Amino acid sequence: MSGSRLGAHLSAAGGVWRAAEAAPAATCDALQLFLRAPGRWAAGPSPADEVERFTRAVAAAGLDRHCFAHAPYLLNLAAEDSSLRERSCRVLVEELQRAGRLGLAGVVLHPGSAGVGGDRGVAAGRCRDALGVVVEQAGSGAARVLVEGAAGAGGQVGVTPAELAALVAGCPRERVGLCLDLAHLWAAGYDLRGDGWERLLEEVGEAWGQPVPDLWHGNDTPSDLGSRRDRHTTPGAGQLGEEFFRRFLADERVAAAPLVLEIPPGDDNQRVREALARLRCWLP
Numbered sequence: 001m002s003g004s005r006l007g008a009h010l011s012a013a014g015g016v017w018r019a020a021e022a023a024p025a026a027t028c029d030a031l032q033l034f035l036r037a038p039g040r041w042a043a044g045p046s047p048a049d050e051v052e053r054f055t056r057a058v059a060a061a062g063l064d065r066h067c068f069a070h071a072p073y074l075l076n077l078a079a080e081d082s083s084l085r086e087r088s089c090r091v092l093v094e095e096l097q098r099a100g101r102l103g104l105a106g107v108v109l110h111p112g113s114a115g116v117g118g119d120r121g122v123a124a125g126r127c128r129d130a131l132g133v134v135v136e137q138a139g140s141g142a143a144r145v146l147v148e149g150a151a152g153a154g155g156q157v158g159v160t161p162a163e164l165a166a167l168v169a170g171c172p173r174e175r176v177g178l179c180l181d182l183a184h185l186w187a188a189g190y191d192l193r194g195d196g197w198e199r200l201l202e203e204v205g206e207a208w209g210q211p212v213p214d215l216w217h218g219n220d221t222p223s224d225l226g227s228r229r230d231r232h233t234t235p236g237a238g239q240l241g242e243e244f245f246r247r248f249l250a251d252e253r254v255a256a257a258p259l260v261l262e263i264p265p266g267d268d269n270q271r272v273r274e275a276l277a278r279l280r281c282w283l284p
């Protein structure tokens, strides 16, 4: 198969290894999962054999180096409230360390938000300082942080590749990376169907010194260009559309990074299977 490794965010309910075990039947060549419920601060108990079970399932599925975690949505490293910020840092340190033990290739993080009426520049500074501390505290065995570009709603920081690079300026380069969501980019005003595609890759190259992000979130979206509304749909079913995805998949630069879908997986991951089959049939 040519092109990217294509996969999806799968459920880890019942244990993180469940997501890896489900990946082959869901036809995922790349995987994303939550290490804890995304709307909760506390992690559930981890069984003593978690790492062993997970790494065995990953090896069996051929997913080595292509598994990623997504940090909980509650975290806000840019928050003005210092207790929320510190709590966010503590949880992120835990996530990075656990992801490191599991051998994951990165933990995707929404950088955070200035809040209503907050100053985005000041908030970005708080996030940058917090990330520097978190990455150092997490230690050398921890997984990389992949900062994910936001759609730009409600004072969110980290929309453009340059803004995202500034957030990790206080971290060693090998400990950080970039995740871009096609739906967020569209909502943030990158006309990916037009000249926004080349502009985006130029910006990634300039700010990050690499041709493409480390991970794609390959979502389509019903939201309007520049609307800042973060909504996901199956590739081809939204405003990006089949024609965009065909061009995207045919771009040789794209294949350097894995892609995961973040869509409702359906019963038995049926919707994931269908969406991935469609993407593969659009590969050149």
Ligand SMILES: [Zn+2]
Pocket (backbone or CB within 6 Å): 070, 108, 110, 148
């Ligand atoms: Zn995300």
